[in-house]
Amino acid sequence: MKLLEGKTVLVTGASTGIGRAAAIGAAQHGANVAINYANSDGPAQSCVAAIEALGQRAIAVKGDVADPQTAQDFVARAVDAFGKVDVMVSNAGICPFHAFLDMPVDVVERTFRVNLHGAYFMVQAAAQQMVKQGHGGSIVAVSSISALVGGEYQTHYTPTKAGVHSLMQSTAIALGKHNIRCNSVLPGTILTEINKDDLADDEKRRYMEQRTPLGRLGAPEDLAGPIVFLASDMAAYVTGAALLVDGGMYVNLQ
Numbered sequence: 001m002k003l004l005e006g007k008t009v010l011v012t013g014a015s016t017g018i019g020r021a022a023a024i025g026a027a028q029h030g031a032n033v034a035i036n037y038a039n040s041d042g043p044a045q046s047c048v049a050a051i052e053a054l055g056q057r058a059i060a061v062k063g064d065v066a067d068p069q070t071a072q073d074f075v076a077r078a079v080d081a082f083g084k085v086d087v088m089v090s091n092a093g094i095c096p097f098h099a100f101l102d103m104p105v106d107v108v109e110r111t112f113r114v115n116l117h118g119a120y121f122m123v124q125a126a127a128q129q130m131v132k133q134g135h136g137g138s139i140v141a142v143s144s145i146s147a148l149v150g151g152e153y154q155t156h157y158t159p160t161k162a163g164v165h166s167l168m169q170s171t172a173i174a175l176g177k178h179n180i181r182c183n184s185v186l187p188g189t190i191l192t193e194i195n196k197d198d199l200a201d202d203e204k205r206r207y208m209e210q211r212t213p214l215g216r217l218g219a220p221e222d223l224a225g226p227i228v229f230l231a232s233d234m235a236a237y238v239t240g241a242a243l244l245v246d247g248g249m250y251v252n253l254q
């Protein structure tokens, strides 16, 4: 069964990792997909090609989500290409691991701007378009297990993920009257570019694996199903929710 047949899905930060898996997962479920990306064109074009190989349409739009204008441009380009916006997956994020006491100001500010401001303006731009269209929509934000627990080298990052989770709770209220649902996914530790260096430390990686009741760290594709579900009408009465996708890591105290 295809859960997103005929829908237009937008995904930010979709040239790699969880965003790419979500974009391809949406296409596997019948959606046309617009992806936002920040850096090199090659990975974004590869994602577009993977979607087209599934028989769906795709566009890639370059832009830094920290700039509010990027959100307006991304939504406008998606509407030009596909006529509407049904789903926004706000995924783009950074996590430059760093100790707290000597954290550089520019690292804090950039992390806040990309992860939290970026999500805010993307969600707002998508919601403005959905309200104009008048037939509801679904917004899924990629928050984190880090919205619920801390990290010694993530003092600038975990507040942004708590903020994204909180943003979905408040926008669920603000947008419910328009039948726009807002939910977040809270991934645990997923093997992607964002933590490649951090998990190159074998001891740390083994520790994280051992903390996970399912016995392995996650793959980007582990997020595709939960994101597609929340985006789809299968979740028609789900809004303001946060879905942990962490192999059980959060509940594993001892």
Ligand SMILES: NC(=O)C1=CN([C@@H]2O[C@H](COP(=O)(O)OP(=O)(O)OC[C@H]3O[C@@H](n4cnc5c(N)ncnc54)[C@H](O)[C@@H]3O)[C@@H](O)[C@H]2O)C=CC1
Pocket (backbone or CB within 6 Å): 012, 013, 014, 015, 016, 017, 018, 019, 036, 037, 038, 039, 063, 064, 065, 066, 091, 092, 093, 094, 095, 114, 142, 143, 144, 145, 146, 186, 187, 188, 189, 190, 191, 192, 193, 194, 195, 220
């Ligand atoms: N990998 C993990 O263990 C977890 C990741 N997350 C979140 O998942 C999301 C995706 O990250 P991953 O797939 O893991 O890593 P990733 O590094 O593969 O993906 C992040 C994407 O965001 C893009 N991006 C970064 N800054 C951007 C900007 N200013 N404008 C537009 N795009 C930008 C990157 O180019 C990249 O494609 C992030 O929000 C991250 O915080 C949440 C929990 C766990």
Ligand SMILES: C[C@H](O)[C@@H]1OC(=O)[C@H](O)[C@@H]1O
Pocket (backbone or CB within 6 Å): 095, 143, 144, 145, 146, 151, 161, 187, 188, 189, 190, 194, 195, 198
């Ligand atoms: C980047 C980290 O490995 C990852 O990011 C998160 O949000 C998780 O909590 C992991 O720490």
